[in-house]
Amino acid sequence: SEAASGETEAAGNTGDVITVGFSQVGAESDWRTANSESMKSTFSTENGYNLIFDDAQQKQENQIAAIRNFIQQEVDYIVLAPVTESGWDTVLQEAKDAEIPVIIVDRMVNVSDDSLYAAWVGSNFKLEGQKACEWLKQYAAAKNMSEVNIVDIQGTIGASAQIGRTEALNEAVEANGWNLLAQQTGEFTQAKGQEVMESMLKQYDNINVVYCENDNEAFGAIEAIKAAGKTVGPDGDILVMSFDTTKQGITDTLSGDIIVNTECNPLHGPRVEQIIKQLQAGETPEKQAYVEEGIYAHGSDVASVSIDGTDYEVTEVTQDVV
């Protein structure tokens, strides 16, 4: 019995491989690529995991199929980065019935019963939008802008990041008397962002701010603005606001092509791993864990923004920040 228990002990010590099924939104943006990279490097075989990675190409039906596949394969954990918030109750109930814990990462799910997932970790998207809009309010005052004629290139409609960033803008437009000329989804992609900006430029000749709900839309919008013979930057025709602080996004903020870039941190691999370790140890993880995030700008016109009594330092992007 000693040997047997020894063997059992040994098996317990080496710990069998933990199989994680990850349903990823797609590969629509630089942010998403960094997020996938973080998950793959965390849940590597050398770290003792077997990761089954599925790219849903931004289609919910593909994510639902992937989750059913993970259930069939009897994975130990399911991680879901949901493309949009609604429509998950049925498949998450199937995972619950199969007794496979589900961890939600990045965007949120809107379910009737939150016991359908063990934990969520991601960003406070509304707060991101509030920081960006508070920055614009101060910047416009500092620059004596007589009016703010703003267009919103939205993210994927129904995604938490779109909902929060759009909501913050709509409230700021109301509070500050800005002119919101147009609002249209750019699907978080560069191509769609460029297409939408082109059409908005055809409709309005007085746009002086564009609120891009992620960096790839901003890259597309900048292309469109320049192609239309207009300029971006602090002394240009149009201020380009963005979210995600990707590498290229920060480089564009250094140049001023992007005037303000609100951080959205993609490095969720270690955060998800911490949740899995807690579940492995029989502990109860925090149900919702928000990531701390900053705000980066070209120039130093705005030193900090205050939201609901909390001050957030604005970091000026200089050579050494990139």
Ligand code: GZL
């Ligand atoms: C935000 C994430 C968004 C990014 C986009 O956490 O859901 O999706 O802002 C990405 O770049 O496509």
Ligand code: ZN
């Ligand atoms: Zn400058």
